Structure formats: C-alpha cells, structure tokens
Amino acid sequence: MNEHSFIILIHKSPLMMDKKTRILQATEKLLAMYGFHGLSMQMVAREAGVAAGTIYRYFEDKDDLLHQLHDHILACVANKISQNVSDNMPLQQRFRTMWLNIWDMAIQDDAPLINRGQFDSLPKRENQEQRLLEKKLFAKVDQMFSDGKAAGLFKPLDNEILGTLSLEPCICLARKHVNGVYKVSDEVLDAAIEASWDAIVQH
Amino acid sequence: MNEHSFIILIHKSPLMMDKKTRILQATEKLLAMYGFHGLSMQMVAREAGVAAGTIYRYFEDKDDLLHQLHDHILACVANKISQNVSDNMPLQQRFRTMWLNIWDMAIQDDAPLINRGQFDSLPKRENQEQRLLEKKLFAKVDQMFSDGKAAGLFKPLDNEILGTLSLEPCICLARKHVNGVYKVSDEVLDAAIEASWDAIVQH
C-alpha cells in the first residue's frame, strides 16, 4: 500500500438489497397466483416495480432466479419450522410444535408457494452439496427424530423416512385445506397430529 | 409431378393406434422427459406422428389437451390402485395391496408422469363435478376406509383425511425413491406400510 494506492468504500445499502428481495417476493407471489407458465420476466419486473433489465443485475437468467427463489423459500421454511422449538422440550411437544408450524405456514399467506404444490416443481440443483445444506437447515427436525429413536420411542427408521411418514401428510392436508378440497376443523387437526404421531411411534 | 416432386413411403402398420390415443401418449412421454416447459405442440405432433393441425381436431387447445391427459392418467391410476382388491378381502390385506399398487405404479416406467412430480402441476379443473368423478374412480379406496371405521378399527375421521394420512406418504416416498433422494429397501418398505397403517388405526 504505497502512495499510488487508494481506497474505495462500497456500501451494500439496504435499498439495494431491497431490490433483490422485491424481485424474489414478486416472483413468489406471481408463481403462486399464475403458476409456472404464467410467469414472465416482464410480469416479475412490473410486480417488483423495476425495469425488466434490472432483474438481470441480480440474477443470471430466469433459471437462476428460480433456483435462488427455491433456496430462499427453503431457508424461510426451515426457519419457520424450528420456531419455538428447543432440544430440551419433551418429544411430543416438539413434534406438535413443528407440525403446527408447518400447518400455520401453509395456511397463512406469508409463504404463498408452499401451499400450492408449485414449490416442488421449482428447479432444484440436486447435488450432494445441496443435500447437506438442507440437512443443516432442518437440524431441529433431525434432532427430534434422533432423540425419539434413542429413547426407544420412535420406530428404528431413518429420519428421512420418519419425516415422510409424519410431516409430509401435514403439507398434503394443508394443501387440500387451502385449495378448498377439504376444510379441516380444529378437532380434525388435533386428530391428524395424533395420527401422524402414531405413524412413527412404536406400538 | 415435375422435377421438383419427390416421394415418401409410409407404412401404415396395424400397430398405429387411433390418433387421439397416440397424441395423449406422446404428451405424457414428452411431459415426463422434458417437463412442463419443454412441451410444445409441434413436439407432440412429431412424437405422435401427426400434423400439428391434427391435434386441434381432437383437443380444443393446449389446455384442453393437458386437462384430458390429467383425466386420462387419473383413470389409469384409479384402475391400477384397485387391482387385485375385492371388498370381501380382510382390511389389512386390502390396505397393503392398494399401498403396494400405488408404490409399483410410481416405481415402474409405464406411468411416467406419476413419479416425477409433474403430475400434480398439470392443470386441473377444481370443481364439484370433478370431485365426484374422482370419488367414483377411487370407490374401492373409499369402501376400505368406510369398512374399517364401521369395524371400529380405524379412527373416526373422514375418508379424505384417512387417505391423506396413510396413502399420500406412499407417493411422497416413491417420489424420493425414484428421484434418488433416498433408496428404499424392502424392509423399509414393509415398515413404511406398517407405519401408514398405524397412522389410521385406533390404539
């Protein structure tokens, strides 16, 4: 660092971050409203309140936008699921809390994607790295299943399987609830949680 | 017939099915191979061995083609699920048979759509009429749940809920199996069937 050197300060201002977020949110909303087809970059731009070209400052191309949206949502989901869950709570309480966290998320309008079945058809990079990231995101869920098996309470199956048996039904149910296929009352909800629990505990 | 003319020979083999079926099968295959984006009417036409315009003799437009494909597949699925199931078989055997019917279908390659998660993103007409049709298609499933409740064996929940709790996990699991996310061994498969059963029976 001599007399010819100088310094440039770059402020990644909240406003700039705002733009990328706005684009992601616009994409999520439109994807939920019109599905995968009716999603054009022009629409995203209009909804986000930016010019079409601006999207390409933040995302390589349409595919990149969707990939990043996938990751973004996944992170949100993982975060939401783990809310109010700590590893020293009783197992059944942890299970119930997470189950209801998923339910709430799918019911509310915050995460409009999770509930329309569009989420799964988002392009994902199916590689080892991605798998590890997901595992880390859903650590709390993982921990619960592991603890349950260690206590001899859950069936001796891989966590992946336990999740599929007990938490996926929650999402399926929520989807039907939101789509109006079937309205789920509070009593039925409690029964569904119990049934999900029954699926994975030893009898 | 001048110097600009030339000749193409086409063998109309007895194997050529009727055009509508060929179009539907071509669509299913291409949808499984290239997903929703990579599906163009010209591709369907080429794969089906018909002219692009011919598709419009049998289907109103692209949406109609996809709707009809949805119904077509749904009928196949319902038919497959009910195979080797009669209403006087023991409940658990009925359940196990249907569960495995779903699994087999999702694992094999003759119903390429069901297993890639593309099926759910097909456009569906979500109306009363459609709901009734589905109910009729899945009558055997319905009957099993009703019988189980009448016998006091199943939880007193609507059939819709019982299905979501015990059969949807099968589809989710199959999807993961096919996508390579998780390879399901025979022992795990048996355990999963038992767990699905545990979810809906009274304890």
Added chain:
Amino acid sequence: MNEHSFIILIHKSPLMMDKKTRILQATEKLLAMYGFHGLSMQMVAREAGVAAGTIYRYFEDKDDLLHQLHDHILACVANKISQNVSDNMPLQQRFRTMWLNIWDMAIQDDAPLINRGQFDSLPKRENQEQRLLEKKLFAKVDQMFSDGKAAGLFKPLDNEILGTLSLEPCICLARKHVNGVYKVSDEVLDAAIEASWDAIVQH
C-alpha cells in the same frame, strides 16, 4: 409395399422456393443499405413480406441466414465472372472479359453487396470443404491463370497470388468508384486493366 403402404407426394413448389429467395434478397438489400448493424430479423421479414417466424422455417438462425447468403452471393459472383468466357479464347481477352465482368457487377445494383465492402465481413465457414467449393466455382479463373503460366506468359506464382495481384484491385477500384471516393473514367478503366495485366505477366 403391401396393402398398408401408401404414398405421399411432396411438391417443392416454385412459390415456396420463392419465399426463401425473397428472404435472401431482402437480407442482401438491407445489408447493403444499412450495414451489418442495422440488420434485424424483423426488418428482413418486413422487407421480404413474410412474418418474422417464417424466416426460421428456412434458416436455422440469423447466423445461418448470413452463411447461406454468403454462399448464395458467392455462387452469383462466380457465375457472373465466367460469363462470355470460354477456355479457347485468347488469354488477354479472357482476362479482360473477366475483369470487366467483375467491374460491371460491382458497378450495377444487381449485387448490392459486393461493392460496399460488407461482403467480406459476412460470416464464412472457413474449412477445407468450403475452400474446395470456391475453387470449383471459380474454375474458369483458375484455368486462365494455369494456361497463362503454361504458355510462359504469366509469372510462375500460385493462382491464388495471381488473382490477388490482378483481380482484387478491380474490386477495390470499383468500391471507391461506387462510394464516390474516385470517379473512374473509361480511359482510366482501360489503363487499370492494362496495369493489372502488367502485374502478372513476365517482363
């Protein structure tokens, strides 16, 4: 060929050929008028009197269009150069005829491209095959140079070099003439032909 076979006749009608030709001609004209930049597919379509999408029935993409135009023009040029030239005419008459053929072509509006220097910047496929094709197209020119060398009249240089020394100046001159850089009178034209001749004959 059994009872299941049938025949389809395809007429490559003159009208259809017309469309491809019209697109090529439109491209040539616009390229001469507006240069390489101001050439958009929309403009070509409008000038050719077809829809934008129609171009893509006949040409893979823009590059293919330009490639094919290059070949098309090259063939025209080769044909024009060889007009009224036969291998048993005296050498100097053959040379003069070809030189003037080039000149006429560059001066007239038939081949608007050759004279604006746009021609050379058209994308060409620089491969062996292409080189051979060109050699065949310009066979008459080749023959003249070979005959001249056999007669001990021309310098013992490769035909490629002889062409560059005696015919390229014609094109350069014509370009300047058309661009208005320098107006070439008939006497000067004669002198230029003689000078080109002097460049390649032995002294």
Added chain:
Amino acid sequence: MNEHSFIILIHKSPLMMDKKTRILQATEKLLAMYGFHGLSMQMVAREAGVAAGTIYRYFEDKDDLLHQLHDHILACVANKISQNVSDNMPLQQRFRTMWLNIWDMAIQDDAPLINRGQFDSLPKRENQEQRLLEKKLFAKVDQMFSDGKAAGLFKPLDNEILGTLSLEPCICLARKHVNGVYKVSDEVLDAAIEASWDAIVQH
C-alpha cells in the same frame, strides 16, 4: 461504515494511461477479438478499467467512439507506412519499404484491427474534410507516386489509382496470410512486391 460495508484496494499504477487512450485501445482489442457484434459499451468499460458512464465524457456516443477509433488507427497506419522512408531515397527502395511496412503491420499483432478485415467496416465519415486529412496523412505515399510519374517511370495515372493497383494487393494478401487462407513464403513475398511494381511502371 456498518456491517454491509467492505473494502476494495486498487493500486493506481503509473502504467495507467490517460482514460481516453485506454478506452480506444480497449475498443480496438475487443473489436479484433469479438468483431463488430460482440462489442458492447460495458465490455469496453470493463476492459479499459473505467465505469460505463465515463466513456460518455470522452465520446459523444458509440458511433463517435468508433469514428474516433477509425481516425486514431488511420493515423497510426499512416505513421507506420512512412517509417524509414525519406523523399530522397531511390523510388524503388521507397516503394519496397512502404510495401513491406504495410505487410509488417498487417502481419504483426500490435495493430490487431488492420489485419482482420474489421477495419474497413468501421463507420467512416465520407466527406471532403476527411479526404483531405487522409491525403495529408499519406503524404509520403503521394510524394512517391508523384515523383515516379515526374521521372516518367510510372504510368500517368492519378495517385489514387496507382495506390489501388500496387498497395491494396499487399493488404489483400496479408489478410489471406493471416487468415490462413494462403501462407506466403519469403520468395513469394518478393515476387508480389515486384508484381505490384510492374503494375504501375511503364513497360
């Protein structure tokens, strides 16, 4: 300076030329590498190490940049051609020196534009003023032709014509040499110079 800030260090080396020159050089390089199509202002900015907007301090618009580049290169060319040429050298030596100066320039890599045929497709302002400027730049060439005619050695044609007949073939040849169409040996080079000389001297 909060958690969103970070720092970049830039060493302003003494080698950094003034910005306008850097922009011109960047343009020349990119034009040679990617041709006319692949040249965007953002690329030029990146290559020159300036911001996109900065270009517009020195050049009206893209066209102006290209115009000025044209003039810039033309001046370089004129300068190079005249190297080691003085008006009291024998005519043939002057001619040979200039011919070889052109050849060297086209063969080497420091004037990347002249040799790829991109140069001619640069936009030029074809007006009287421009013509006069060029005449002044190429004064040495002009002088040689005038002297040759005064001595009764050259044909009595305008200098413009003499140049086209004897020096343009050099450029054409060099282009073919560089493009790999035809590899020119030293003997052929000498022969080509002699042939160019033959084209303009009286016989």
Added chain:
DNA sequence: AATGAATGAGGTTTCATTCAT
C-alpha cells in the same frame, strides 16, 4: 470528473394456433 445501477426499447427466437390445400 467519475461512477455504475437502472432503464426500457429493441434484439432474436419460440410456439400456439389457423387455414388453404
């Protein structure tokens, strides 16, 4: 003077649909 994020018109290309044959 310099920056570079933002713009949005315009580029190439695709594709659902029509219609003369």
Added chain:
DNA sequence: GATGAATGAAACCTCATTCAT
C-alpha cells in the same frame, strides 16, 4: 379428416445511454 406452412404475439435477454451520488 388431415396436413404443415405461415403467422405474429410474446417470450427471454442485451445493451446504449442516463443520472443521482
């Protein structure tokens, strides 16, 4: 009924240019 060439709207994406900082 069947064809497939033609259409042209609309898709994705680029890039010359501006302007607040």
